[in-house]
Amino acid sequence: KWHVLHFNRECGNGCFVDSVIHVDVKDYYGKTLKTRSDLKSNACLAPAQPIPAFVLKALKKIHPEVTSKYYGCGLVVPECLEGCKLLDLGSGSGRDCYMLSQLVGEKGHVTGIDMTEDQLEVARKYVDHHTQEFGYEKPNVDFVQGYIEALKEAGLQENSFDIIISNCVVNLSPDKRKVLSDAYRVLKDGGELYFSDVYSSRKLSDEIKNHKVLWGECLGGALWWGDLVRLAQEVGFSPPRLVTANVITVDNMELEAILGDYQFVSATYRLFKVPKISNKASLVIYNGNITGFGESLEFDAQYTFKVDEVVEVDGEVASILSHSRFAEEFTFQPPGVPAGCGVKKPKVGTVNPFELVLQLGSATVSSATGGCCGAESSCCK
16 A cells, blocks of 8 residues: 655755655556556557557657657647647656657757656667657757656746646646646746546545555546646646547456446646636637648547638637647638638537547547648747
């Protein structure tokens, strides 16, 4: 059993004190797990979804040892990355960092932060290898040892990142609110937290939350999805936008007996640091200039934007699009279009991943993965 005590204390010189959870998670991912085959459930494995060709190309250039040490529950590749400064929370062996370093380009930069020395050792080992493999003059990736609940203590500055990603890591933290509030602090205005994680159908029992293996397998620390929606807005983010949802099957009789009738999904959300929304709907047209999305952009489970199609968006989405890196990718309130004339109305949206899974049956919404703007432009200024 794990005893969750004093997980968010700072010592006198500004360092961050390990909780019992932090220590055991580091042991699990640094010593117990040697490769992906050592996992006891499929919660920390990416679901089988179509991967865009340019992402597959980037993945193939990553060193095999880095890939074999990778544990994640989704493919976390937001669109429009060229020139962006990006932070990966819980970067592990660095697989996502090295993939994304190719998509932000040589003028962009990717920082990975992780608390596990063994994982960081693997990631740092191949910095020069990938710099040469990608044809860069100098590395555009660096790795920092630290805690995702203590980004300031790790030396990460306020308002310094365009995008933050995380792949099946937030559930491993004993203080989710602090993770979200620190992410909000280091994001630039208009920035985005785009992350995949595990969520439960209801609040977990203490037995499950204190189970060492279940926590290490990304289940014992899973948030009830409703708590994510609440916490995100309490720290300042726009209401979460649900992108994907996939059912998790544990396939381990011993763990299933402990979990009982609790259900879990892996889900991807996008949270933006933008001004508070108005309730006024707007008309927008996608310009089609994002590389890999020349015909349409699947922004989330509710909105898919086709090139030159007039779409009515609610005030929340209008604020996100107009105050983020997507502002130059859309035309807002296009002139000469009478209300209701040829305007596409959005389908009903949901932030409940279990509801989305039911709507789709056994299907999943393909991830809105993407690259960057055109070769001569930059999404992040």
